[in-house]
Amino acid sequence: MTRLxxxxxxxxxxxxxCAAAVHERAAQILxxxxxxxWLDELAEWIAGWHRTERPRVERPVGLxxxxxxxxxAAVAVSAYPVDVTAAMFDAYRHGRSTISAFARxxxxxxxxxxxxxxxxxxxxxxxxALDPVRFDDIVDxxxxxxxxxxxxLLVVGxxxxxxxxxxxxxxxxxxxxxxAAWVGRGTGVDDAGLDRKRVAVQQAVxxxxxxxxxxxxxxxxxGAELVAIAAAVVAARHRSLPVxxxxxxxxxxxxxxxxxxxxxxxxxxxxxxxxxxxxxxxLEKIGKRPLLxxxxxxxxxxxxxxxxxxxxxxxxxxxxxxxxxxWFGEPR
Amino acid sequence: MTRLxxxxxxxxxxxxxCAAAVHERAAQILxxxxxxxWLDELAEWIAGWHRTERPRVERPVGLxxxxxxxxxAAVAVSAYPVDVTAAMFDAYRHGRSTISAFARxxxxxxxxxxxxxxxxxxxxxxxxALDPVRFDDIVDxxxxxxxxxxxxLLVVGxxxxxxxxxxxxxxxxxxxxxxAAWVGRGTGVDDAGLDRKRVAVQQAVxxxxxxxxxxxxxxxxxGAELVAIAAAVVAARHRSLPVxxxxxxxxxxxxxxxxxxxxxxxxxxxxxxxxxxxxxxxLEKIGKRPLLxxxxxxxxxxxxxxxxxxxxxxxxxxxxxxxxxxWFGEPR
Numbered sequence: 001m002t003r004l005x006x007x008x009x010x011x012x013x014x015x016x017x018c019a020a021a022v023h024e025r026a027a028q029i030l031x032x033x034x035x036x037x038w039l040d041e042l043a044e045w046i047a048g049w050h051r052t053e054r055p056r057v058e059r060p061v062g063l064x065x066x067x068x069x070x071x072x073a074a075v076a077v078s079a080y081p082v083d084v085t086a087a088m089f090d091a092y093r094h095g096r097s098t099i100s101a102f103a104r105x106x107x108x109x110x111x112x113x114x115x116x117x118x119x120x121x122x123x124x125x126x127x128x129a130l131d132p133v134r135f136d137d138i139v140d141x142x143x144x145x146x147x148x149x150x151x152x153l154l155v156v157g158x159x160x161x162x163x164x165x166x167x168x169x170x171x172x173x174x175x176x177x178x179x180a181a182w183v184g185r186g187t188g189v190d191d192a193g194l195d196r197k198r199v200a201v202q203q204a205v206x207x208x209x210x211x212x213x214x215x216x217x218x219x220x221x222x223g224a225e226l227v228a229i230a231a232a233v234v235a236a237r238h239r240s241l242p243v244x245x246x247x248x249x250x251x252x253x254x255x256x257x258x259x260x261x262x263x264x265x266x267x268x269x270x271x272x273x274x275x276x277x278x279x280x281x282x283l284e285k286i287g288k289r290p291l292l293x294x295x296x297x298x299x300x301x302x303x304x305x306x307x308x309x310x311x312x313x314x315x316x317x318x319x320x321x322x323x324x325x326x327w328f329g330e331p332r
Numbered sequence: 333m334t335r336l337x338x339x340x341x342x343x344x345x346x347x348x349x350c351a352a353a354v355h356e357r358a359a360q361i362l363x364x365x366x367x368x369x370w371l372d373e374l375a376e377w378i379a380g381w382h383r384t385e386r387p388r389v390e391r392p393v394g395l396x397x398x399x400x401x402x403x404x405a406a407v408a409v410s411a412y413p414v415d416v417t418a419a420m421f422d423a424y425r426h427g428r429s430t431i432s433a434f435a436r437x438x439x440x441x442x443x444x445x446x447x448x449x450x451x452x453x454x455x456x457x458x459x460x461a462l463d464p465v466r467f468d469d470i471v472d473x474x475x476x477x478x479x480x481x482x483x484x485l486l487v488v489g490x491x492x493x494x495x496x497x498x499x500x501x502x503x504x505x506x507x508x509x510x511x512a513a514w515v516g517r518g519t520g521v522d523d524a525g526l527d528r529k530r531v532a533v534q535q536a537v538x539x540x541x542x543x544x545x546x547x548x549x550x551x552x553x554x555g556a557e558l559v560a561i562a563a564a565v566v567a568a569r570h571r572s573l574p575v576x577x578x579x580x581x582x583x584x585x586x587x588x589x590x591x592x593x594x595x596x597x598x599x600x601x602x603x604x605x606x607x608x609x610x611x612x613x614x615l616e617k618i619g620k621r622p623l624l625x626x627x628x629x630x631x632x633x634x635x636x637x638x639x640x641x642x643x644x645x646x647x648x649x650x651x652x653x654x655x656x657x658x659w660f661g662e663p664r
Contacts, residue, residue, distance in 0.1 A: 031429075031430050102648065294369060300363075306645055
């Protein structure tokens with residue numbers, strides 16, 4: 001059993017009474033009942049996890065994990081060389097990336113955590129990406145990162161050249177179907193690269209044919225930042241911190257969680273649907289509808305960060321707008 | 333010829349060179365080319381209308397027109413009594429409505445303009461909603477309202493109990509097809525109300541069977557706030573102010589414009605697709621894809637305001653993020 005198995009025990013539930021109070025208030029707010037539809041549900045969801053009848057999002061925070069991948073160093077599965085991961089990590093740290101710019105618009109902070117830049121995983125075609133010791137170390141690092149955060153809504157993102165290859169391997173191994181259908185162009189690999197990527201994913205999936213534990217699948221064919229994301233999402237649950245999931249890599253990282261415990265992602269929503277074709281299929285698999293569907297395919301948590309204002313507005317729509325009774329009772 | 337006909341002459345075009353400069357920069361920004369897809373196009377669109385190579389959205393402004401409808405006073409076509417329009421207008425003025433709460437999250441201001449509360453239009457089943465003199469007055473009021481605004485992105489919204497009835501009449505008259513298919517439940521009218529609404533719309537549409545000028549259709553079966561919206565959108569064009577359109581009522585208000593001049597809405601995007609079934613059909617008719625699709629059906633400009641952060645982030649993604657060359661040339 002890994003540290004992630006331990007972490008998945010005794011997950012706290014949302015506060016049903018707080019969510020119900022917001023549900024009731026939503027029906028009385030100074031607008032036609034149900035007119036905000038899904039946004040009212042988002043406010044209820046925040047209320048349940050924040051354990052308050054007055055949900056607000058005031059301190060969103062982005063947490064980006066970055067790492068290198070052995071398979072990407074060995075096979076050209078990406079349109080970019082592997083050292084771009086380190087360069088982008090530098091950009092996050094200096095607030096110069098796209099996610100940094102988005103976060104400033106949203107009033108969010110961004111924290112970037114290196115879980116393996118310059119320390120690539122094993123090539124998943126031939127070996128487990130991570131040995132059990134390093135797997136546990138990464139889980140501990142991610143949990144500590146979440147514990148240090150000051151935020152009320154967590155956006156999880158990633159950077160790691162080649163990381164849609166492990167994402168496809170996890171998805172194919174756990175969700176089944178044609179392996180090739182889980183393999184997309186990622187940052188924009190060409191036809192020959194796409195072929196190499198499909199072959200690499202097939203090799204990795206075949207290698208672990210006997211592995212049934214979803215967490216072990218993550219360790220075998222995942223990557224360091226994917227493991228960190230899974231751990232961070234569970235750590236957020238233990239803090240009752242709601243999470244906005246990003247694109248294909250993030251969703252494939254948390255797929256093992258929901259296969260261990262169907263309620264493990266109840267504190268998560270999906271910010272957007274990526275242009276990476278496997279993402280829509282994964283979202284169907286985990287039964288979550290994306291807030292945005294804009295053909296984005298950047299990663300970094302950018303699609304999730306783009307959805308944060310919707311959650312903040314949903315809460316304001318409950319907390320800052322009077323009910324009919326309150327409004328007609330206000331002095332003016 | 334009305335004042336709106338005059339206003340539709342000599343519409344300015346976007347600055348193609350500024351849009352092209354942003355398009356070129358987008359391909360060089362520190363992220364995979366094309367990774368932001370539609371968001372890059374939004375930034376190009378803002379650049380073209382702002383006539384700058386450095387697009388930004390810093391002062392979004394909501395402009396809500398409100399009015400009463402003769403048909404709603406005569407037939408119960410809405411789930412709400414007509415005096416709710418005046419009560420909601422009061423709420424906008426005091427910053428206590430849903431759009432006010434959304435605007436605060438977005439850093440936007442909201443201006444509400446009364447174009448006919450307590451002064452309902454004629455019942456569109458039997459007479460032109462507005463005579464030519466009042467039509468022109470409303471156009472002038474709307475133009476003046478836009479000229480007073482201090483903003484860089486305009487959200488147009490509306491309030492008027494019963495106003496999806498004129499929306500359906502305009503849509504049926506100009507876009508054709510089964511009249512009943514353009515009639516939805518608005519704020520949530522019951523089955524009997526829906527039947528009354530269908531009959532009223534059919535009566536109005538039949539009454540104007542000989543009218544071919546789209547602006548005259550707007551005057552005949554529209555409403556005061558619908559006319560104001562159409563005029564405000566054209567006035568914004570003359571100021572080169574980009575516009576985010578809201579739901580069914582707003583889109584039906586501007587449908588006549590695009591039928592007079594196919595390029596009349598080039599400075600407009602659609603913020604969201606409403607749950608009102610006619611809206612999706614109208615968006616297909618005018619060839620615009622909504623940024624959000626969240627089942628909202630509130631009006632007030634709320635769905636458009638909810639999309640504003642996406643436009644602001646799109647611009648930040650161009651203006652605040654370096655190109656690969658800039659980033660690797662920065663001292664650190």
